[in-house]
Amino acid sequence: MKKLALASALLSVVAITGTAHAYQAEVGASAAYIDPDNGSSGSEFGVNGKYYFKPVQTRNAPLAEAAFLDRASNVNAHATFADRGDVDDNTYGAGIEYFVPNSDFYLSGDISRNNLEVKTPLGKRDFDTTYYAAEVGYLPAPGFLVAAGVKGYDNDNDSGADPTIRAKYVTTLSNGKDINLEAGASFGDLDEFNVKADYFIDKTFSVGADYYNNDLTDQSEVGINARKFINQQVSLEGRVGFGEAGKNDYNSFGVAAKYRF
DSSP: OHHHHHHHHHTOOOOOOOOOOEEEEEEEEEEEEEEESSSOOEEEEEEEEEEEEEEEEOTTSOGGGHHHHTTOOEEEEEEEEEEETTEEEEEEEEEEEEEOTTSSEEEEEEEEEEEEEEEETTEEEEEEEEEEEEEEEEEEETTEEEEEEEEEEEESSOEEEEEEEEEEEEEEOTTSOEEEEEEEEEOSSSOEEEEEEEEEEETTEEEEEEEEEETTTTEEEEEEEEEEESSSSEEEEEEEEEEEETTEEEEEEEEEEEEEO
16 A cells, blocks of 8 residues: 555646746756565665757647757766665766757767675675667657667676667647657667657646566566656656566656756
């Protein structure tokens, strides 16, 4: 009952709508809690930010998808700090998205560093891994992106790179409501797959669901989420996940806030 009550609280928001305007940067913070059936619970905190090369025009787009629909190139950075019992898991990264001017081509890249610290009876053990990804994409129609690329990792014990493919489509339905559909996959050693869908009740409020599966880590998760813009600058969001890692089931609860200026 406690989990159901927390899920309801995370996905319930009340807000008002503002008037459209442009913005050039967005910063955010997030917090999450993971509750496995077996093992220690854990918490995670994160910060992130984006800077757009030119102001993003919101026009009449869903506020959550304004930057994508405006083809707004940007640089971004993110960091997460997780504490799961005997494991500290911290990641720092940066990336770029570039919509080639006067064309329908898209480029992206991302690099991050993960530090995993495990406490054992013999002391602490550190595992550092660098992750990287790059994509080339094309927009055959407004709001529709298809992209292919490579995703890889490198550490003291192993390294590898696998091809990736993904698609994203934001469109308006016949009833005037907007939807966002996403799907992606990685092949080879990673062998992962994800899908996501968001339905916009209005331009400021969306509800959605997502699914993720990774054969390498033997992990899968289904999530439900909601995001609401209180005004043109501030948004709040919540997500509840139901997953399985190995033979261990778990629930995850997350909240996030973002500010545009």
